[in-house]
Amino acid sequence: MVFETVLVDILNRFLSPYVKNLDSSQIQVSVWSGDIRLDNLEIKENALEQFEIPVRVHFGFLDKFRAKIPWKNLYNEPTIVEIDGLYIIAGPNSAFKFDPTKAEEEARNKKQRELEKFKRLKKNKKQKKEKQEEAQDQSFTEKVVTQVIKNLQVTIKNIHIRYEDTHTIPGKVFAAGVSLSELIMHSVDGNWQLGGTASDSANSIIYKLFDLKCLALYWNVISQSYYLINNKKEDLLNVLKTDIADVSRLPTNLQYILMPVSANAKVQIDTKAGQDINIPQALVNIQVNELNLNISIEQYRQVLSLLEEFDRLSRNKPYAKFRPEVPLKKHSKEWWNYAINSVLSEIRPKTREFTWEHIKHHREMCRRYIAKYEKKLLSTTSNPERSKTIAMLEKELDVFNILLCREIAEERAAKYKKQKALKKEQSKSTWSSWLGWGGSGKSKSRDDDVIIGDINLGSAGELDEEKKKFYQAIGYSEGTVPGKINALPKEYVAYKLNFHMSKLILNLRDQNEGIAKLTTDNFITNANYRPTAKGLNFHTEFSSVVISGCRRGTQRPIILRNTSSMRTSTNVQRPLFALNFEMNPLNSKLDFRIGASLQPIEVVYDAKTIDSIIGMFIIPPEIHLLDLRKAALATVEDIRTMSRAGLQFAIQNRTIIEIEVDIQAPYFIVPEKGEYMPDTHKMLIFDLGCLHITSDTQDALSLDVNTATQEQLESAFYDKFNVRLDNLQALVAAPGQDWAKARLQYDDLKLHLIKPTGFELAVSKSLIPNDTRLPNLKVNGIIKALELTLSDRKIQSLTEIILSLPLPPPSLIDHATQVATMSPPIQAAHIQREDEFDNLYQNLNLKSANDIFISAEELDETSDFFDAKSLDSSSDTASITTVSSTTSSDTFGTDEPQLPTYIKVCYVSKYWYSFLSQVAMFL
Numbered sequence: 001m002v003f004e005t006v007l008v009d010i011l012n013r014f015l016s017p018y019v020k021n022l023d024s025s026q027i028q029v030s031v032w033s034g035d036i037r038l039d040n041l042e043i044k045e046n047a048l049e050q051f052e053i054p055v056r057v058h059f060g061f062l063d064k065f066r067a068k069i070p071w072k073n074l075y076n077e078p079t080i081v082e083i084d085g086l087y088i089i090a091g092p093n094s095a096f097k098f099d100p101t102k103a104e105e106e107a108r109n110k111k112q113r114e115l116e117k118f119k120r121l122k123k124n125k126k127q128k129k130e131k132q133e134e135a136q137d138q139s140f141t142e143k144v145v146t147q148v149i150k151n152l153q154v155t156i157k158n159i160h161i162r163y164e165d166t167h168t169i170p171g172k173v174f175a176a177g178v179s180l181s182e183l184i185m186h187s188v189d190g191n192w193q194l195g196g197t198a199s200d201s202a203n204s205i206i207y208k209l210f211d212l213k214c215l216a217l218y219w220n221v222i223s224q225s226y227y228l229i230n231n232k233k234e235d236l237l238n239v240l241k242t243d244i245a246d247v248s249r250l251p252t253n254l255q256y257i258l259m260p261v262s263a264n265a266k267v268q269i270d271t272k273a274g275q276d277i278n279i280p281q282a283l284v285n286i287q288v289n290e291l292n293l294n295i296s297i298e299q300y301r302q303v304l305s306l307l308e309e310f311d312r313l314s315r316n317k318p319y320a321k322f323r324p325e326v327p328l329k330k331h332s333k334e335w336w337n338y339a340i341n342s343v344l345s346e347i348r349p350k351t352r353e354f355t356w357e358h359i360k361h362h363r364e365m366c367r368r369y370i371a372k373y374e375k376k377l378l379s380t381t382s383n384p385e386r387s388k389t390i391a392m393l394e395k396e397l398d399v400f401n402i403l404l405c406r407e408i409a410e411e412r413a414a415k416y417k418k419q420k421a422l423k424k425e426q427s428k429s430t431w432s433s434w435l436g437w438g439g440s441g442k443s444k445s446r447d448d449d450v451i452i453g454d455i456n457l458g459s460a461g462e463l464d465e466e467k468k469k470f471y472q473a474i475g476y477s478e479g480t481v482p483g484k485i486n487a488l489p490k491e492y493v494a495y496k497l498n499f500h501m502s503k504l505i506l507n508l509r510d511q512n513e514g515i516a517k518l519t520t521d522n523f524i525t526n527a528n529y530r531p532t533a534k535g536l537n538f539h540t541e542f543s544s545v546v547i548s549g550c551r552r553g554t555q556r557p558i559i560l561r562n563t564s565s566m567r568t569s570t571n572v573q574r575p576l577f578a579l580n581f582e583m584n585p586l587n588s589k590l591d592f593r594i595g596a597s598l599q600p601i602e603v604v605y606d607a608k609t610i611d612s613i614i615g616m617f618i619i620p621p622e623i624h625l626l627d628l629r630k631a632a633l634a635t636v637e638d639i640r641t642m643s644r645a646g647l648q649f650a651i652q653n654r655t656i657i658e659i660e661v662d663i664q665a666p667y668f669i670v671p672e673k674g675e676y677m678p679d680t681h682k683m684l685i686f687d688l689g690c691l692h693i694t695s696d697t698q699d700a701l702s703l704d705v706n707t708a709t710q711e712q713l714e715s716a717f718y719d720k721f722n723v724r725l726d727n728l729q730a731l732v733a734a735p736g737q738d739w740a741k742a743r744l745q746y747d748d749l750k751l752h753l754i755k756p757t758g759f760e761l762a763v764s765k766s767l768i769p770n771d772t773r774l775p776n777l778k779v780n781g782i783i784k785a786l787e788l789t790l791s792d793r794k795i796q797s798l799t800e801i802i803l804s805l806p807l808p809p810p811s812l813i814d815h816a817t818q819v820a821t822m823s824p825p826i827q828a829a830h831i832q833r834e835d836e837f838d839n840l841y842q843n844l845n846l847k848s849a850n851d852i853f854i855s856a857e858e859l860d861e862t863s864d865f866f867d868a869k870s871l872d873s874s875s876d877t878a879s880i881t882t883v884s885s886t887t888s889s890d891t892f893g894t895d896e897p898q899l900p901t902y903i904k905v906c907y908v909s910k911y912w913y914s915f916l917s918q919v920a921m922f923l
Helices: 002-015 024-033 100-127 131-151 233-242 297-322 332-352 356-378 384-396 399-435 460-474 607-617 626-633 644-652 698-702 710-716 739-744 792-804 810-819 834-844 856-867 901-922
Strands: 035-042 055-068 079-092 152-165 174-187 205-220 256-270 282-296 449-452 455-459 495-510 513-530 535-542 544-548 558-562 577-583 592-598 601-604 657-664 667-671 683-687 690-696 718-733 752-766 777-783
Touching (some): 079 297, 131 152, 131 205, 282 297, 297 332, 297 607, 356 384, 356 399, 495 607, 513 607, 683 739, 683 792, 718 739
Parallel strands (some): 079 152, 592 657
Antiparallel strands (some): 152 174, 256 282, 449 455, 513 535, 513 544, 558 601, 683 718, 718 752
């Protein structure tokens, strides 16, 4: 009886905020019968308001909700829950007219959610009393959750949630949505076969199998509004059902960002955790076959536009009640009033709250609220009039004052209850001694009803009987102290997660044309947690990666790939990339241990692909997200100096991190014209060699702060790293030359510009960068011999490669010029005085980036201008003025006039500098 009553209340509380016209009596009858059936439920318009996004529901429908609860054998037979057919079409708030009643209801609901949140936090704080009680509560909670999972079977099918927007981008309709074909949680046996149940299993381990089928995410850049063109509910349901992908059908009218993905998870739970330290309390294995992501330029820019629209709607929400429902043209008065009232709505409350009338009124409301809320706490029955008064006062008061008043009322109620209990005890003691009954004070009385909130749980006797049955079912004994976590060994792993994805594919597209495609294989992630030592171990790796670029003819160039398949001494293939992170590692005094390794990779510069990728992710000028980025990056630094005692305290409590990074010989290829054609084009190869980074933690682990000198303390207050780079080299290869062989054979240096070299560095980074007494960074290093091998042929080849690289498109340069707000770009190839640059700029008539392509005659004049100049020793900055004015067709491969190196480097550097600045600000 107890659980039936509680379940009815839970269903009402859970469904009523989302479902229209919910029949509570129907739910109560269904729950008591053990077979809950709710069909054809309509979703409320404000069902998504709790997610704090400016979105409302146009159309929402839940086809079926089923729950089969075996009340006669609740603790052994499975409870089955099924949700079938959830269809929602939502849109931005701007698509709805302002409704004062709904706005008031939303504000009240938001305030109530905040109050409930603080109420839960306070309740959790009170429950934390003694360690023994905490252990008992934790054990009880774990056993309840385990019992629920053990007997629960869930099926969710046919989910389609769609967002349609006709307002964000004028003249365009775009739609985004998520669909799910099926998600099932099965009960299985130890061999992961279906049919296992809790009742026939004597094992202490529970096995659950999660099966996910066809989860998909789409974004149609040009779409039709299903809600506007389908007036009938049946038509809307049919079209939403049709657009759900399944294993046998893929809708062709949807532009998928996440192609339908299927996965399964095997969950193993030990109900007697800790008895066998080799078995974790929870083990989760997740397997994903393929994850295919696709995003186009239009999709990316529409996502940015939508984020900007959400930000605008959120900022304008407090002023929506002033917004006129008329167009801007010919209604300037209404819109000026809107602006004035919006500003005054921020000013008037601040000026009014310090007036005597407001202070007096606020004081009276708080007094009334405290009195009413105190009566509510002391009363065992509900009072509609009192509840109405409390709701009215909560509407006027803000959250802070409501919480303050509640705190006062709770203190008064607790004091009154304590005094009442004391008087009752004294009265019982007096009458017992007068009648000669002794001092026990025990008497027989009927069982009172137990009421929690508005729920009547029945008599105390029934509640105790139900509680005993429940404790027996979950294997919990009240009053017993479970084994403490600290009693388990530090090696005991309580939680383990294993994730394996066979393939990850990421496609960047420009409409129907591919820009770049990334493919990785065997993506593996493992994580485990040791509660005794609070230790975490995280590992991730993947075995290969390939990135292909923009299509050239019938082929797509490979711009990144792994070049070798290295194996260990046991003939096990090493992963291409591996990352290890440990917190509180075993058998060590370290706080963290970080390790990373990368096997050799080849990177090819493909000009068309790089320009397309940069052009895709540059934020359009009409989208203003700069304020959001600045707000995210805003931090406040506390500048303080530390005394010797402060240094000792910081060293004793410092975080000790061990780092080991091993990067093996990545190399970059810059081909002539930005096109990788080894048989016809020259190439410049940069080999970064082998990089090895380790941290030096010996001083931090062995230092005794009580006997250390000031110099030793300051030395220990640095994170120290050792950096070693070997076999750094650069080569220039003519068409057909075997540069790959020359890169690995150091005895043949005919193609080398820079002979293999390296360096060793000892880097010390201060832990308190704001202390002016300590250098922030100290570097000591040894650089090996740096030998350059130059010849006329190599210099000519290098020059031809650099001059042949195409410039970015004018549109990208225009954008870079607009957003460049920092210092002028570094002019690497030519260093000019400022006045000479201005004269050159005027001579070329480069008024905008659209004038970047100039004629050959102008190039000749420019060359003569530079050749006429001589090196001026009295100038503040020297200038290198040799610029070739003619180019041969075999160098550039086109008749298109080219810019001199000076102008090219200037514009390219500004373009790259602006792009990297944007990326840094965005991240």
